[in-house]
Amino acid sequence: MNTTTSAAQTPLDRFYAVIPAGGTGTRLWPLSRAAAPKFLHDLTGSGSTLLRATYDRLEPLAGDRVLVVTGQAHREAVCRQLPEVTDGNLVLESEPKDSAAAIGLAAAILYQRDPQYIMGSFAADQVISPMGAFQEAVREAVATAATGKIVTIGISPTHASTGFGYIREGEYLAVPGAPSAKAVVEFVEKPSHEVAESYLKSGDYLWNAGMFVAPVALMLKHLEANQPELYAGLNEIAQAWDTPDRDEVTARIWPTLPKIAIDYAVAEPAAEAGDVAVVPGTFLWDDVGDFAAIGRLNSAREVDAVTVMGEGARVFTEDASGVVVSDTKRVIALIGIKDVVIVDTPDALLVTTTEHAQQVKSAVDHLKASGDTDVL
Amino acid sequence: MNTTTSAAQTPLDRFYAVIPAGGTGTRLWPLSRAAAPKFLHDLTGSGSTLLRATYDRLEPLAGDRVLVVTGQAHREAVCRQLPEVTDGNLVLESEPKDSAAAIGLAAAILYQRDPQYIMGSFAADQVISPMGAFQEAVREAVATAATGKIVTIGISPTHASTGFGYIREGEYLAVPGAPSAKAVVEFVEKPSHEVAESYLKSGDYLWNAGMFVAPVALMLKHLEANQPELYAGLNEIAQAWDTPDRDEVTARIWPTLPKIAIDYAVAEPAAEAGDVAVVPGTFLWDDVGDFAAIGRLNSAREVDAVTVMGEGARVFTEDASGVVVSDTKRVIALIGIKDVVIVDTPDALLVTTTEHAQQVKSAVDHLKASGDTDVL
Numbered sequence: 090m091n092t093t094t095s096a097a098q099t100p101l102d103r104f105y106a107v108i109p110a111g112g113t114g115t116r117l118w119p120l121s122r123a124a125a126p127k128f129l130h131d132l133t134g135s136g137s138t139l140l141r142a143t144y145d146r147l148e149p150l151a152g153d154r155v156l157v158v159t160g161q162a163h164r165e166a167v168c169r170q171l172p173e174v175t176d177g178n179l180v181l182e183s184e185p186k187d188s189a190a191a192i193g194l195a196a197a198i199l200y201q202r203d204p205q206y207i208m209g210s211f212a213a214d215q216v217i218s219p220m221g222a223f224q225e226a227v228r229e230a231v232a233t234a235a236t237g238k239i240v241t242i243g244i245s246p247t248h249a250s251t252g253f254g255y256i257r258e259g260e261y262l263a264v265p266g267a268p269s270a271k272a273v274v275e276f277v278e279k280p281s282h283e284v285a286e287s288y289l290k291s292g293d294y295l296w297n298a299g300m301f302v303a304p305v306a307l308m309l310k311h312l313e314a315n316q317p318e319l320y321a322g323l324n325e326i327a328q329a330w331d332t333p334d335r336d337e338v339t340a341r342i343w344p345t346l347p348k349i350a351i352d353y354a355v356a357e358p359a360a361e362a363g364d365v366a367v368v369p370g371t372f373l374w375d376d377v378g379d380f381a382a383i384g385r386l387n388s389a390r391e392v393d394a395v396t397v398m399g400e401g402a403r404v405f406t407e408d409a410s411g412v413v414v415s416d417t418k419r420v421i422a423l424i425g426i427k428d429v430v431i432v433d434t435p436d437a438l439l440v441t442t443t444e445h446a447q448q449v450k451s452a453v454d455h456l457k458a459s460g461d462t463d464v465l
Numbered sequence: 466m467n468t469t470t471s472a473a474q475t476p477l478d479r480f481y482a483v484i485p486a487g488g489t490g491t492r493l494w495p496l497s498r499a500a501a502p503k504f505l506h507d508l509t510g511s512g513s514t515l516l517r518a519t520y521d522r523l524e525p526l527a528g529d530r531v532l533v534v535t536g537q538a539h540r541e542a543v544c545r546q547l548p549e550v551t552d553g554n555l556v557l558e559s560e561p562k563d564s565a566a567a568i569g570l571a572a573a574i575l576y577q578r579d580p581q582y583i584m585g586s587f588a589a590d591q592v593i594s595p596m597g598a599f600q601e602a603v604r605e606a607v608a609t610a611a612t613g614k615i616v617t618i619g620i621s622p623t624h625a626s627t628g629f630g631y632i633r634e635g636e637y638l639a640v641p642g643a644p645s646a647k648a649v650v651e652f653v654e655k656p657s658h659e660v661a662e663s664y665l666k667s668g669d670y671l672w673n674a675g676m677f678v679a680p681v682a683l684m685l686k687h688l689e690a691n692q693p694e695l696y697a698g699l700n701e702i703a704q705a706w707d708t709p710d711r712d713e714v715t716a717r718i719w720p721t722l723p724k725i726a727i728d729y730a731v732a733e734p735a736a737e738a739g740d741v742a743v744v745p746g747t748f749l750w751d752d753v754g755d756f757a758a759i760g761r762l763n764s765a766r767e768v769d770a771v772t773v774m775g776e777g778a779r780v781f782t783e784d785a786s787g788v789v790v791s792d793t794k795r796v797i798a799l800i801g802i803k804d805v806v807i808v809d810t811p812d813a814l815l816v817t818t819t820e821h822a823q824q825v826k827s828a829v830d831h832l833k834a835s836g837d838t839d840v841l
Contacts, residue, residue, distance in 0.1 A: 119796070405831055407824060420495070420813040420840045422828040425821025426805070433814060437796040438807075440816060445801025448783060452798045455781055464796045 100235035100266070101228060103207045105305075106151035107195040108143055110159040110167060110213035111185060115450045116379045119437035120414050123465055128213035129166050132377050134387045134398060139377070140213040141170045146220050147211065148173075150227055156180065156198065157213075158191040177331055183343055189312070189319060189354035190346045192301070196308040197327030207234045209302040210351075215376050216386055222372035229368045230302035232266035238366040239303040239311070239359050241273065243295025244374045249285035252378060252447075254278055254297040254352070256367050264366075273365040276357050295369055298376070301356065307364065311355045319354065322346045379446035380430040380439075384412035395423060402433070411443060437464040476611035476642070477604060479583045481681075482527035483571040484519055486535040486543060486589035487561060491826045492755045495813035496790050499841055504589035505542050508753050510763045510774060515753070516589040517546045522596050523587065526603055532574070533589075534558065534567040553707055559719055565688070565695060565730035566722045568677070572684040573703030583610045585678040591752050592762055598748035605744045606678035608642035614742040615679035615687070615735050617649065619671025620750045625661035628754060628823075630654055630673040630728070632743050640742075649741040652733050671745055674752070677732065683740065687731045695730065698722045755822035756806040756815075760788035771799060778809070787819060813840040
């Protein structure tokens with residue numbers, strides 16, 4: 090154990106950001122692909138990829154203390170996006186092992202470097218604004234975490250979504266520097282529409298956006314208690330991480346690890362143990378779950394009532410509305426068609442409606458089943 | 466004047482087919498283009514272009530007596546489609562001069578070869594079946610023309626279309642070999658919907674499909690009476706046509722000719738003079754006026770409720786209906802969208818609905834106005 094921390098530190102001095110950059114964003118096919126997943130795209134017209142924007146939100150809080158977990162296939166693209174990230178802070182998964190392994194390994198590596206670290210894990214494929222409100226929530230979460238809590242940042246629901254899990258809030262915790270922190274009573278799974286409406290009405294529930302801020306020691310304590318096999322494997326990799334044995338040990342252990350979500354492995358049992366708190370996020374948050382979201386998030390370029398994403402697109406509309414995402418330089422003419430979603434890429438074209446945008450996943454499943462994997 | 470005709474001939478021995486192959490088929494953009502107009506496409510999945518199918522319908526009646534009028538730009542494509550057509554039977558317009566000049570020049574050339582010829586003019590971009598019923602109508606029309614009439618073949622209306630002109634039938638003419646031939650009372654322009662419904666109800670009206678069968682001498686007589694300037698110019702070209710002066714004279718005269726439709730220049734005044742007859746066509750006829758027609762005409766390849774045209778297309782549908790015309794090898798996924806029309810070409814994409822398919826023309830006009838002429 091090293092001794093780089095001291096009593097004079099503020100909680101934020103102990104903060105280390107972790108960015109899990111995984112998932113292909115199937116519901117954004119054919120824009121998002123196995124080889125070019127969602128987090129490597131600029132889905133808001135901001136000029137930044139979602140990954141880079143995530144880094145830029147965290148850098149003012151974390152400095153260069155940012156660790157990224159991604160797939161081996163994305164190494165080059167991620168390094169191009171984030172040249173600041175050193176080899177030791179880039180965890181490359183040889184195969185996906187779900188969130189408990191990804192976040193748990195980050196916790197274990199950081200624990201080896203300094204057991205006082207407070208990690209904050211933020212997925213690479215979410216859209217958040219304004220940055221200041223997000224950072225304020227993270228500051229409160231870090232202050233709360235420093236009191237010995239796993240802290241999630243929950244999103245105030247704007248509608249009765251059935252696509253997210255929910256967090257039930259309890260009492261205020263009265264943490265200094267975290268006036269809005271509350272206890273978490275429980276995490277609940279994606280609800281039915283009726284249940285979601287009752288949650289919304291009650292005012293006691295927040296959306297679970299998968300953001301966790303916690304002392305690495307506490308994360309690992311719950312992981313060890315609930316998933317001892319996973320914990321042992323991650324710990325073995327972590328002990329070798331900042332040594333010449335990193336690659337050998339990782340290559341040997343990683344494929345053997347069990348697949349489980351961080352929610353089951355840590356968050357839910359920790360909530361039952363009374364160890365979880367929540368800070369409500371007052372910022373705008375969008376997980377860009379489908380192309381309808383892209384229509385909402387891109388207001389910069391409108392051709393009549395059609396939101397257009399893509400530099401090269403020449404779009405002509407007449408009596409049309411919806412979203413065009415173009416990855417080509419083709420002329421696209423839309424005539425007399427409403428709420429349409431068009432995604433135009435060199436080898437695949439998707440045409441659907443904002444209402445049916447969530448069904449894109451099943452198209453991808455179908456293409457996979459039919460062997461058309463060249464476009465996935 | 467030569468003397469290849471004789472009293473022993475049947476009217477059909479005097480028959481010469483003329484195929485005006487013009488128009489870009491704007492409402493079929495981006496499949497049909499200035500450089501690849503409608504008649505050069507196989508729009509029915511038959512394996513033949515519309516031009517070739519038109520030739521094949523006429524060849525059993527006309528043998529090699531088929532004259533084609535088209536734009537200079539299409540010379541190569543037309544020769545590839547119709548290798549049987551000789552130089553002397555291929556009229557190449559240096560610029561479009563409307564139908565009176567195109568059909569009138571054909572009449573004038575044929576008159577020079579033999580004033581007894583009966584010409585039959587049939588546009589290259591229509592779909593007709595079965596062939597036998599069409600040929601029977603042409604035989605009746607030729608027999609009627611031989612009695613000194615300009616004969617149009619009218620189509621029994623199947624609905625109150627506002628997109629076609631109509632022909633008002635009169636009394637039966639009792640022509641031997643043409644039991645269904647009637648006098649034409651008048652040609653009327655495209656009607657309003659109410660008027661079209663009254664036409665349909667009366668049973669006295671046929672659609673004007675622009676098919677004319679007439680002695681070339683009679684065509685020219687009416688052309689001379691109504692458009693003396695046009696007649697004189699066409700006559701000068703025709704006299705030079707089968708001589709070494711063809712190209713020089715054509716190049717000099719053609720650009721000076723007035724633009725006028727054959728309906729105004731010949732058909733309507735001839736009808737007023739009582740010189741026009743009609744033979745009703747009992748065949749299926751479609752002018753493939755928009756992409757909705759392509760959906761009707763192609764039943765061969767259906768993916769669920771989506772009609773697919775195009776060899777290379779890999780189409781996946783879920784809860785979708787409509788028409789896909791593909792000129793690429795891309796994967797096309799349609800999800801939850803009904804009555805959609807998608808035309809996918811390498812440099813332009815059209816998305817509309819069967820209901821709005823007629824509006825495609827205005828998209829093309831808009832692209833022209835905005836300078837995006839590379840894709841027209």
